[in-house]
Amino acid sequence: MDSSRLPLGQHRYALTTTWTGNRGTGTSGYRDYARDVTLQVAGKPDILASADKPFRGDPERWNPEDLLLAALSECHLLSYLHACVRAGVVVVDYRDEATGHMQEDGQGGGAFTEVTLRPTVVVAEASMVDAAHDAHAQANAWCFIANSVSFPVRHEATILVVGETDAREE
Numbered sequence: 001m002d003s004s005r006l007p008l009g010q011h012r013y014a015l016t017t018t019w020t021g022n023r024g025t026g027t028s029g030y031r032d033y034a035r036d037v038t039l040q041v042a043g044k045p046d047i048l049a050s051a052d053k054p055f056r057g058d059p060e061r062w063n064p065e066d067l068l069l070a071a072l073s074e075c076h077l078l079s080y081l082h083a084c085v086r087a088g089v090v091v092v093d094y095r096d097e098a099t100g101h102m103q104e105d106g107q108g109g110g111a112f113t114e115v116t117l118r119p120t121v122v123v124a125e126a127s128m129v130d131a132a133h134d135a136h137a138q139a140n141a142w143c144f145i146a147n148s149v150s151f152p153v154r155h156e157a158t159i160l161v162v163g164e165t166d167a168r169e170e
Contacts, residue, residue, distance in 0.1 A: 016040045021050075036061065065102060065112075071145045072115050072153055073098040080119070080139035087131045087138075090124035092162055116154045124162055132159045 006012060021034030035051035036058060051057030052065055062070075073096045084091050096119040104110035123132045136155045140146055146153045 014041070031056070034058070065100065068112065068149075069098055069100045069115060072100075072143070072149070073117055075143040075145035076117050076136075076139050076153070076155075077119070079142040080121075080135055083135035083138040083142065084123075084132065087135050089128045089132045089135060091121055091132070092124055093120075093122035095120050112149070112151045114152045114154060115149075116156060118156045118158075120158045120160065122160045122162055126161045126164070129159050129161065133157060 016039075018038045018040070019036070020038055021036040023033055025032050027033050035056055037049040039047040039049050047067075048061045049067070050059075050061035050063055052063040053059040057063055077094055077096060080094070081091060096117050098115065098117045100112055100115040102110055102112045119136075121132055123129060136157050140153065140155065143153075
């Protein structure tokens with residue numbers, strides 16, 4: 001269906017994933033192929049991806065686990081900025097040190113068990129600190145990616161005020 005004709009509130013996304021890891025013999029053996037992939041979206045730079053290093057991937061390329069963590073972190077950031085605008089909070093800086101935990105199941109599969117976002121947010125005025133903390137809950141409720149995963153996405157936010165060195169952690 002043409003994305004310009006989707007019902008209101010529905011969005012379609014498309015990308016092309018191309019395996020580029022054939023070393024000449026395809027998947028003739030577990031060690032005979034690279035896990036290299038190119039991710040392409042029309043009009044955007046390609047992403048060179050692979051498996052994570054423990055799964056015989058190239059550690060210099062993005063892996064699916066990195067991309068999932070990045071999607072959660074960025075989605076929260078964008079939702080948070082919107083929540084802050086609506087709450088009258090002026091954010092002047094935001095940096096997230098996110099971590100995720102994945103557990104293998106011993107059968108060749110596994111799953112993420114949790115992600116923790118650790119944003120450090122700088123707001124314009126001390127009077128905005130409480131609302132800045134509250135905006136994280138709203139952002140979590142609005143984040144499409146967090147609402148699409150089956151594991152907890154936790155938040156350990158630090159809010160700073162421009163010109164102050166005191167931090168208050170959530």
